[in-house]
Amino acid sequence: MKNWKRLLAGAGVIFMLLAFCLPMIFAFGKGENSGSLFWGAIGIAFLVPILIYMFLMAYRIFGKKEKSVNSNVENIIFDVGNVLMEYGWEPYLKSFGFSEEKYEKIADAVFRSKVWNEQDRGLLPEEEYVNQYVALAPEYEKEIREVMEHTPECMSVYDYADAWVKYLKEKGYHLYVLSNYGSYMLNKNREQMSFLKYMDGVIFSCEVKQVKPEQEIYKTILKKYNLKPEKTVFIDDRKDNCEGAEKAGIRTIQFQSFKQAAAELENLGVK
Structure with a gap:
């Protein structure tokens, strides 16, 4: 040349x-x-x-x-929480005005517990997951049930989300969502997700009974939409979820900010 x-x-x-x-x-x-x-x-x-x-x-x-x-990137897969929507469970929980001790115990019993990720898998009725949270801190049953009732308020769409995905769509890229999401929150939040209209495919964990970073969910999205992993980029804020995608042969960008993620996409030839 x-x-x-x-x-x-x-x-x-x-x-x-x-x-x-x-x-x-x-x-x-x-x-x-x-x-x-x-x-x-x-x-x-x-x-x-x-x-x-x-x-x-x-x-x-x-x-x-x-x-x-000519860029070999054809498909871009987005996580939702802390990528396209803010997942602000900490300010949400603080809004209840609990004492520091109560705040920490409820945070450990709910948002920091393993049950939270299993709720995203969606194998059990929602009420059963709430009962499991209560079992981890039974002295705060009333507070936990109140917190769980309003958890969809944790989520809000970022200002840049719609414009970003619309721009990429107009450039000819195929766009997808792959997100861990519990059914109760999803039912409440789905109408807020205006960016979904630009997506070529969407997979929420509770609907396929699989969660990131387990390999099955990455294989599911690749197979369902006939995506070639070498032509696909996955954007997620969590390191373990990115590592899971990389094991499936998908290139990844660990999201820190819109500006940073857009710059890394550009480095891959996505403009």
């Missing part, structure tokens, strides 16, 4: 020299047509730089588009 560019540049230099030298040659030439040839050469001398400039501008414009189309 570099040799091809050098040859083209060399040929261009020679052509430019000839274009500018021809008027001088014809100016001192003799003959009936020397005047016409002189003015013709003058025209070429002015026309050639213009044509070269137009060629370079066209190459810059269409060359960039071609690079984007």
